[in-house]
Amino acid sequence: ETGVTQTPRHLVMGMTNKKSLKCEQHLGHNAMYWYKQSAKKPLELMFVYSLEERVENNSVPSRFSPECPNSSHLFLHLHTLQPEDSALYLCASSPLGGGEGEKLFFGSGTQLSVL
Amino acid sequence: QKEVEQNSGPLSVPEGAIASLNCTYSDRVSQSFFWYRQYSGKSPELIMSIYSNGDKEDGRFTAQLNKASQYVSLLIRDSQPSDSATYLCAVIRGKLIFGQGTTLQVKP
Numbered sequence: 001e002t003g004v005t006q007t008p009r010h011l012v013m014g015m016t017n018k019k020s021l022k023c024e025q026h027l028g029h030n031a032m033y034w035y036k037q038s039a040k041k042p043l044e045l046m047f048v049y050s051l052e053e054r055v056e057n058n059s060v061p062s063r064f065s066p067e068c069p070n071s072s073h074l075f076l077h078l079h080t081l082q083p084e085d086s087a088l089y090l091c092a093s094s095p096l097g098g099g100e101g102e103k104l105f106f107g108s109g110t111q112l113s114v115l
Numbered sequence: 116q117k118e119v120e121q122n123s124g125p126l127s128v129p130e131g132a133i134a135s136l137n138c139t140y141s142d143r144v145s146q147s148f149f150w151y152r153q154y155s156g157k158s159p160e161l162i163m164s165i166y167s168n169g170d171k172e173d174g175r176f177t178a179q180l181n182k183a184s185q186y187v188s189l190l191i192r193d194s195q196p197s198d199s200a201t202y203l204c205a206v207i208r209g210k211l212i213f214g215q216g217t218t219l220q221v222k223p
Contacts (some may be wrong), residue, residue, distance in 0.1 A: 038214065042117075042119065042203075042212075042215045043159070043203065043213040045210055048210070090159075102207075103149070104159075105156035105161075106159050107158060108157065109158050
């Protein structure tokens with residue numbers, strides 16, 4: 001088990017539902033990330049938080065809304081999703097603050113299916 | 116041109132052979148390079164990092180970097196079936212940019 005835990009592991013939702021993904025890191029890291037992994041595509045960075053401040057929003061649609069209440073917790077609130085949003089959503093953390101050379105530690109991911 | 120390019124494979128090698136995984140990147144100013152391993156249904160885990168030209172060895176793994184050719188590779192010696200996974204190349208360019216990964220199959 002890694003030091004980054006994500007819940008739920010699997011989620012099926014309709015396009016009109018609202019749900020949230022949760023991530024918690026137990027490593028004392030200062031930066032947290034949301035990535036999207038679709039089949040046959042590279043990992044896509046969605047959001048970066050450093051010391052609880054959002055430092056990166058990689059042109060993500062507003063139907064995805066991140067929240068970082070403290071340096072250990074990260075949420076991704078989902079609403080009015082589309083079937084093409086079905087993917088593995090990975091949370092990661094890094095020690096210092098997301099700078100050059102930072103190594104990422106990933107959670108196990110949430111496999112999301114949008115019907 | 117993709118920022119980080121990998122052949123998706125699958126790359127199939129017999130047990131005990133050397134597996135060679137390759138990655139090219141488009142931005143010359145990139146300074147930090149990483150290899151992550153991702154087993155099917157699991158999250159990526161960091162296995163190697165390399166920052167300067169040349170080779171870096173860690174057990175059965177060797178990372179090779181050639182900045183002039185914008186090329187980074189991962190060699191796995193004495194490949195084992197447990198090495199079967201997708202290997203993701205990642206490059207820092209302000210943020211971490213991943214390739215799509217190469218699937219390696221090591222056959223007993």
